[in-house]
Amino acid sequence: EKKYGRKGNLSLFEQIQKSRSDEASRSVLIKVKGKSDVSYLLDEFKSKNVPVKCACYSEPDHLLVEFKDKDCIEKLFKGVGHFRGNAFSKIPVRVRTRYLFKEDHGKSTLMDENRLDSKSVKIFKPNDFDLGILKQNTQLSEGINLLWNNVKLTEFDIRLQYFIASTLKEMLSNMFPNCNASLFGSCVNGFGNTGCDLDIALDLKQKSTVNEEAHVLKFLTNQRFNSEREWQQHLLDIIGNMVWVFIPGSGKINKILNARVPIVKFQHNNTRRECDISLNGMSGVKMAELMFMFGELCPEIRQLVTVIKQWASAKGVTKDTQPGPWMSNFMLIMMTAFYLQNRKLLPSFRQMQEVAVETERYTEDGNDYSFSTNIDLLKKKYLSKESLDQTSLERSVPDVGTLLQDFFKFYADFDFEKYSISVVEGVPVEKKTFNALFIENPLDVEHNVSRNVNAQNVNKLVKEIQEGHTSICGSSPMLYDLLEKRIKNVKSNSFNISSLFKENDG
Amino acid sequence: EKKYGRKGNLSLFEQIQKSRSDEASRSVLIKVKGKSDVSYLLDEFKSKNVPVKCACYSEPDHLLVEFKDKDCIEKLFKGVGHFRGNAFSKIPVRVRTRYLFKEDHGKSTLMDENRLDSKSVKIFKPNDFDLGILKQNTQLSEGINLLWNNVKLTEFDIRLQYFIASTLKEMLSNMFPNCNASLFGSCVNGFGNTGCDLDIALDLKQKSTVNEEAHVLKFLTNQRFNSEREWQQHLLDIIGNMVWVFIPGSGKINKILNARVPIVKFQHNNTRRECDISLNGMSGVKMAELMFMFGELCPEIRQLVTVIKQWASAKGVTKDTQPGPWMSNFMLIMMTAFYLQNRKLLPSFRQMQEVAVETERYTEDGNDYSFSTNIDLLKKKYLSKESLDQTSLERSVPDVGTLLQDFFKFYADFDFEKYSISVVEGVPVEKKTFNALFIENPLDVEHNVSRNVNAQNVNKLVKEIQEGHTSICGSSPMLYDLLEKRIKNVKSNSFNISSLFKENDG
Numbered sequence A, B: 001e002k003k004y005g006r007k008g009n010l011s012l013f014e015q016i017q018k019s020r021s022d023e024a025s026r027s028v029l030i031k032v033k034g035k036s037d038v039s040y041l042l043d044e045f046k047s048k049n050v051p052v053k054c055a056c057y058s059e060p061d062h063l064l065v066e067f068k069d070k071d072c073i074e075k076l077f078k079g080v081g082h083f084r085g086n087a088f089s090k091i092p093v094r095v096r097t098r099y100l101f102k103e104d105h106g107k108s109t110l111m112d113e114n115r116l117d118s119k120s121v122k123i124f125k126p127n128d129f130d131l132g133i134l135k136q137n138t139q140l141s142e143g144i145n146l147l148w149n150n151v152k153l154t155e156f157d158i159r160l161q162y163f164i165a166s167t168l169k170e171m172l173s174n175m176f177p178n179c180n181a182s183l184f185g186s187c188v189n190g191f192g193n194t195g196c197d198l199d200i201a202l203d204l205k206q207k208s209t210v211n212e213e214a215h216v217l218k219f220l221t222n223q224r225f226n227s228e229r230e231w232q233q234h235l236l237d238i239i240g241n242m243v244w245v246f247i248p249g250s251g252k253i254n255k256i257l258n259a260r261v262p263i264v265k266f267q268h269n270n271t272r273r274e275c276d277i278s279l280n281g282m283s284g285v286k287m288a289e290l291m292f293m294f295g296e297l298c299p300e301i302r303q304l305v306t307v308i309k310q311w312a313s314a315k316g317v318t319k320d321t322q323p324g325p326w327m328s329n330f331m332l333i334m335m336t337a338f339y340l341q342n343r344k345l346l347p348s349f350r351q352m353q354e355v356a357v358e359t360e361r362y363t364e365d366g367n368d369y370s371f372s373t374n375i376d377l378l379k380k381k382y383l384s385k386e387s388l389d390q391t392s393l394e395r396s397v398p399d400v401g402t403l404l405q406d407f408f409k410f411y412a413d414f415d416f417e418k419y420s421i422s423v424v425e426g427v428p429v430e431k432k433t434f435n436a437l438f439i440e441n442p443l444d445v446e447h448n449v450s451r452n453v454n455a456q457n458v459n460k461l462v463k464e465i466q467e468g469h470t471s472i473c474g475s476s477p478m479l480y481d482l483l484e485k486r487i488k489n490v491k492s493n494s495f496n497i498s499s500l501f502k503e504n505d506g
């Protein structure tokens, strides 16, 4: 685990993004045939004098190698060949994708696989979590921990995410020299699970440091479009085509250009990660930072949300397609944060705004996304005086099992009809609209995050919360009961954790 | 006029290409409001310490500035702003297009326009040639010279061509780090006229210097296509979209992907140059070099071809659309070269092949494009002994007026039915096919360049040659009669030279 302190003007979240992106820009993804290839390649790199900083091997066939510096990559690429099949596959779409494969030389099998278990290589196995083992656990917190440890993002998952974003950025950086591909959503906000999708915000605009008006010369651009939206649609169309042709292993390109926020989806084959590219500015990234802050201020929220997402999926409260007139994971996170605010385990967003300092100010297109990112300050100033030891900043928070029970109790008692879930205030606020459910978007208060959820699905949510409450707050609460699927004829309790999130009783 | 000597392994043609491309990579195109802007900008560059090597101003509104080195451009771009209109026009698609415009500051009108007529600024006016003045000229050669001087490519035309190719290359160089955008066709083969189209061969494949087989790692590419053709079509499709969005002033994008050679056409607006992008390797460039060699070995061919192209267009032998079952300019060049070969004023292609040395060998996809590029050697060894002064290499060639008359005489006597026009042999060779006309492609002997020309159009060619012969070989030959259009109701004899090439009597 890396440690980050406050450095310069960057918040902790921004530091992590920067450091992970730098790491990714020094990394190369290699398709191998197995463990023996890995040790063979590491020897090769050593002999070629391209020092490896870290190698992550994900079974069965992916190796993500981080080199000491970017020069290593240039050096390495000089010795990389092209596939000698058909003429058209020889075309060197290359440096920027940084996706290689190891050719079969027949020598690999002779290598000693055991040499791999050294410090320099981390080995990852695909998750294969059996929900059934939760039947054995009597302690609720213990079960939650077990689940959390099995579904949280691995180091390989995280590195792969930033690698994919880096690949996209490099593909576009010639045309947009100052572009950035920022991750947001669950893959970076602290609530991601193995296999979660990658939300990527492309930022093509360069913030100019000087007064633009003063320039004698301006870049001539085509006035092809009547709106920013039209420009986004065209650009995403092109980007989708480029991804399809140029990024190895990209599959299932899906352009959703007429949505409120136009996006291009693609799947990073083999690794099966789905990517959503949008061009809609940094609000999503700021939202991710806010959620990340919640996790830093009250780490229990990450485990809580993991269970609640799984419960919602098992009971059909959320569905595997978005958007629709039902609940989303994003709303569940907001609900969980709001619950913790009510218990004074998280500050309200208003409190976070109040202590924001100059370097934390951020506005975009007239929206103000400023909030404090000073974890120590926020803890000291706002978090429950009873539970917080003022000198050490150590808190004695109820265990996560108790919090889960309390979450169900809180919402079993909550009057969804009368009150809106206001993350800004951190307490229930009277609803101002007729929406069946109102979950405030803290970064855009007038905006109801759950405006699409219809009455039927709100009723479903309320009913499932009641049932969950009964089930989890009984005399011998079992996590298994809460997460058990509604469908009776499930053949086996053993399944891949990512498929678990996809199924529900409809 | 630049002078080039044989340098290293590069032929004269290759040296020109390299030197012009380098020049283009240091150049920026600026849209100005008039002459006064030009002097204002040059002062600006001076005060900003970005030294200008050469500035070409083309009336009314284009300024092409070549800087001393590429660093100047980086430096310049730091002070270039973005248009502050709609948000979407601010998006920095920039460095790579290098197309700027000067903002109106109101100060420009105060500048002294006369200062411009210094050595550092070349001024170009759009051609506006009046064919009528040819009526005054009694001497044929004098008329041809007048025509030639008015329609040949200007320094601005040439620089603009390489600038456009350079722009394309930069747009793609991030994905294809070793790509090249080479010009071919009339714009570089020595037979181009003002406003001629730009034929651009994209070369995405990097020639590997090392043994590819030995590499342990290969770049992974998508196996999306079943043939090189399919890959070309997809790529040109993407390139067309990118050009449309990213290259300022690009218009009339036309993708002709199902042609034998798939191409994407676009127009460089304002400057009105049409560009054809193809991906079909270097054969076109080699052909351009061969034609360029013809021009170097016998400079009169350039003037001859200019007149012949204009005659063919006026009489409807060629048409303004290609391809079709009629003659093309390319065929006319081959016919002119063949005529000069028969008069021993040009060597045969076979002779040029015979003395090719190792550094002149060039093969691609199994085709051999090798020929000598040693001008002195070829002149000394093969050109007509009678007319060539062996010591000084100066020749006493008939004047260009006489050559034009002789051209018509040669083809008036030529048996198109029986013989093929063999640039390889340099003498008539018996036809091996039933095509109405056979013009050998020297770089691919089996290939008949005029296979598409039908009997009707060959008859038209023959008839027009006969008439031209009569008209030009009379007692007082007038160039005007030869180039006069067939249509009687032409309103004026004064027109833009580029429009001249577009019209014919159908």
Ligand SMILES: Nc1nc2c(ncn2[C@@H]2O[C@H](COP(=O)(O)OP(=O)(O)OP(=O)(O)O)[C@@H](O)[C@H]2O)c(=O)[nH]1
Binding pocket: A184, A185, A186, A187, A189, A192, A193, A196, A197, A199, A283, A284, A287, A288, A322, A328, A329, A330, A441, A449, A450
């Ligand atoms: N303002 C606003 N932002 C949203 C909404 N839905 C999603 N987002 C943002 O988009 C991000 C990505 O959305 P998703 O991929 O659907 O959700 P997620 O948080 O990544 O969770 P997963 O289901 O694990 O992908 C979220 O984290 C939010 O920042 C919405 O309704 N309103």
Ligand SMILES: Nc1nc2c(ncn2[C@@H]2O[C@H](COP(=O)(O)OP(=O)(O)OP(=O)(O)O)[C@@H](O)[C@H]2O)c(=O)[nH]1
Binding pocket: B184, B185, B186, B187, B189, B192, B193, B196, B197, B199, B283, B284, B287, B288, B322, B328, B329, B330, B441, B449, B450
């Ligand atoms: N092998 C072959 N090459 C051709 C043929 N037609 C054109 N080309 C090549 O393509 C180049 C460009 O073609 P065009 O743009 O039509 O002709 P051009 O010589 O540039 O003359 P312009 O009419 O001034 O453009 C030519 O110079 C030839 O090298 C053909 O029929 N066969």
Ligand SMILES: [Mg+2]
Binding pocket: A184, A185, A186, A187, A196, A197, A198, A199
């Ligand atoms: Mg997501």
Ligand SMILES: [Mg+2]
Binding pocket: B185, B186, B187, B196, B197, B198, B199
């Ligand atoms: Mg051409």
